[in-house]
Amino acid sequence: MKTLKEKLELKPQESWDNSGLQIGDYNTDINNIMLTLDVDLNIIEYAINNKIELIITHHPFLFSSLKSIDFSTYEGKLIKYIINNNINLYSMHTNYDMAEFGVNYQLSKILNINSYEVLHTVNPDGSGYGGIGHIEPVNIVEYAKKVKELLKSDHIKLYCNNNDKTVSKAAFCGGSGSDFIKDAIAKEADVYITGDIKYHQAQFALQNDLCVIDAGHYSTEYQSLHSIKNILCEIEELNVKLMEVNTVKEIIL
Template structure:
């Protein structure tokens, strides 16, 4: 059985949802704990509450992954007898680390908004609103002919070579490389002190900023040369775009009442708030925005959205949505984001065979009477 460390799981999570994607106000990442601690059990929850902590202690987990950060605002004091201070003390006593993925996971390609859109059975899903765009780089490396495919594969495996919806994209051209191994060198080809000419290929690959370090590392490990000749250029063309929210289409058009029933069924929620009612409405183009809607009604109008599903709505924003003719279902913060638990569990179960996942759903903070 392979014993993983906390940092191994953090690396998986941050590969899925890089911390650079989080909003400025957010505090995603390691809340407390030791990244070098071994992990055999993980608890996944929406909110790390005292109830979630009891579950973690009872199940003897070493790592808790929550959606909402526990340390959202700075602590001025830590009272270990009550509140967050008591939870921190209990975690330290039981060797429990806590890690949170919040707005970075909302925005990630396969993150929470994507999961919400798929749960509602939307098709042709695209981003709603640009949030972040990767810088793009071009890696150029010179490779001996017999090693070209090996180095290409290493680069592709680390995330290089994507252009839009195409993967494994590269360009290579043959040429002649020259070098003279000096004293103390250990050349792959040639002899010390002798001028050499070698058939090489110039290999060019586009790499997003977030993958550059791993791509270069993989390339160097796969390359046969002791000293590798390579260049990295910043590219002006836009890189990969990450979006707030998602847009998709329903298989068939629904009336307002039919759409509400559809949302309730797919999210397993009994009560929702709605805004607007369009006579003889036919809803097909739907936007989703998990948790709190950011209030940008204009982007919904520009994208010709028929309906919005979100989890938190302010009164005056609701008025704007009604004025814009956008039928809106507020299914509650909890019910649009409880999907986080299954989403993270699926990611970890697909990547890790030796870690036990405990799912803690908790309850909606609101009661309906």
């Protein structure tokens, strides 16, 4: 049985990333926690009204260095509200992407890929981004529909040269996984599930007989927050609220 500390163990973040404490004080006593993929004004207002003391996001609120904090800007307004209401903001990004119980783990569970290897290895211990494993042989169009259902996506995009193709080996990566299309091809995946696929990236995949299911950045990542919630809820003193809110609004016409 894994301990709470072991379940929450994060990997080293990428050099370009900015995980960790964004705003706040490590010495603050915490009871009320909110989990969300990102923060926006509505999220912060909800936190204020519900006396949230700690917001944990996947995507860092502050990515690059600040040269000024202008309260008339959107970012400046959020910073002002966060500080004035004694809210702590903490982010778990690439260090959670690669964690044992992180994004890969939760996505594999949702997709019913019970045994998988890491798609793109980064760290000496073999951890990294995404995963690849075997699934029951299924028609690609039917599988794409199933993925949409499992991930609760509003819509998906399927790139495939042959709608009659049977797939039995699936690669996956939460968020923007286009950088690892070559890994999926090299490991002989039949289909790759991720988000944010561009035209020429899809073209390259198709040229190499790889089907791609673009299920969206949000839908392939936010459900990993359930793992964090389940782990934190093992501490009786904590009240944990999971916000299933996509802050990047899409209108399907």
